[in-house]
Amino acid sequence: LVKTGTKNDYLFxxxxxxYQSIERRLLESAFRIALKEKQFYLEYQPKINLKSDxxxxxxxxxxxxxxxxxxxxxxxxxxxxxxxxxxxxxxxxILYEGCRQAKEWQDKGLDNLVISINVSVRQLEDPxxxxxxxxxxxxxKLAPEFLEIELTESVFADIQNTISILQEIRAIGVQVSVDxxxxxxxxxxxxxxxxxxxxxxxxxxxxxxxxNEESRAxxxxxxxxxxxxxxxxxxxxxxxxxxxxxLSIEGCRFGQGYYYSRPLKIEAFEQFMxxxxxxx
Ligand code: C2E
Ligand code: MG
Ligand code: MG
Ligand code: MG
Numbered sequence: 001l002v003k004t005g006t007k008n009d010y011l012f013x014x015x016x017x018x019y020q021s022i023e024r025r026l027l028e029s030a031f032r033i034a035l036k037e038k039q040f041y042l043e044y045q046p047k048i049n050l051k052s053d054x055x056x057x058x059x060x061x062x063x064x065x066x067x068x069x070x071x072x073x074x075x076x077x078x079x080x081x082x083x084x085x086x087x088x089x090x091x092x093x094i095l096y097e098g099c100r101q102a103k104e105w106q107d108k109g110l111d112n113l114v115i116s117i118n119v120s121v122r123q124l125e126d127p128x129x130x131x132x133x134x135x136x137x138x139x140x141k142l143a144p145e146f147l148e149i150e151l152t153e154s155v156f157a158d159i160q161n162t163i164s165i166l167q168e169i170r171a172i173g174v175q176v177s178v179d180x181x182x183x184x185x186x187x188x189x190x191x192x193x194x195x196x197x198x199x200x201x202x203x204x205x206x207x208x209x210x211x212n213e214e215s216r217a218x219x220x221x222x223x224x225x226x227x228x229x230x231x232x233x234x235x236x237x238x239x240x241x242x243x244x245x246x247l248s249i250e251g252c253r254f255g256q257g258y259y260y261s262r263p264l265k266i267e268a269f270e271q272f273m274x275x276x277x278x279x280x
Pocket of ligand 4 (some may be wrong): 180
């Protein structure tokens with residue numbers, strides 16, 4: 001049991017566990033209420049063509065607006081949602097809302113923007129997932145080529161099952177991107193067997209690409225592999241001009257990060273787009 005010590009240490013440790021489980025149960029019941037009362041909303045972070053500076057799309061990122069606690073970031077509740085299964089109804093709402101908003105923007109004249117939506121491995125395990133996706137696209141009238149789903153590498157732990165569900169998703173016409181690439185399970189050797197469209201270079205390699213030769217080498221390798229098997233590459237977490245420049249030099253065509261824009265609420269995203277259109 002962790003660290004031995006005095007009786008008091010042990011008691012304290014036990015109390016902590018108990019406290020954590022109470023905290024968790026409180027969070028879970030608050031989460032159920034939040035789902036019912038629609039306390040969630042999406043922010044949108046622009047994705048940029050690094051050469052032309054044009055906006056190619058946006059990633060939807062969920063936030064929880066709690067009446068007492070204010071805005072809670074996904075890092076604080078996604079894993080709870082996954083463990084409790086509540087990610088299924090939440091994830092469905094996220095997909096619906098993201099597609100609806102993307103279609104609304106298209107109708108307002110923001111053409112050709114692809115919306116990227118993070119999908120949890122739990123959602124993929126739902127045998128109804130592809131059917132639900134089809135329904136959402138029909139209801140929102142968003143053409144499937146304007147939707148991309150982002151999956152983290154953990155989905156590739158169960159590779160056989162993943163391949164068939166990804167094939168279904170791509171058969172609908174929806175694109176698939178591997179998020180946080182380079183940090184998880186997938187190795188460059190089997191990436192070629194995966195029915196995917198895009199690799200998203202993890203922010204940890206971008207952070208020091210302009211000063212660290214190893215990070216740059218990893219980025220270069222990822223881009224090289226992607227190019228040779230026909231995948232697109234996007235870099236996430238770009239905060240500095242230098243990082244964008246180095247990524248561009250290595251042949252990375254797309255990126256996103258605070259350097260271009262933070263994730264934005266609907267109105268701020270529209271203002272951001274308007275400013276860009278005026279200055280271009
Ligand atoms: P992710 O999909 O890898 O998203 C990137 C995260 O990095 C986001 O954090 C984004 O706000 C943040 N970010 C973007 N640019 C920069 C930058 O230049 N610097 C830094 N330091 N950070 C940047 P966020 O919104 O807190 O989301 C964290 C993670 O939570 C996401 O990582 C994703 O795994 C998960 N998540 C977010 N929204 C959803 C969702 O709708 N569904 C699911 N299943 N997961 C989500
Ligand atoms: Mg993502
Ligand atoms: Mg990521
Ligand atoms: Mg990440």
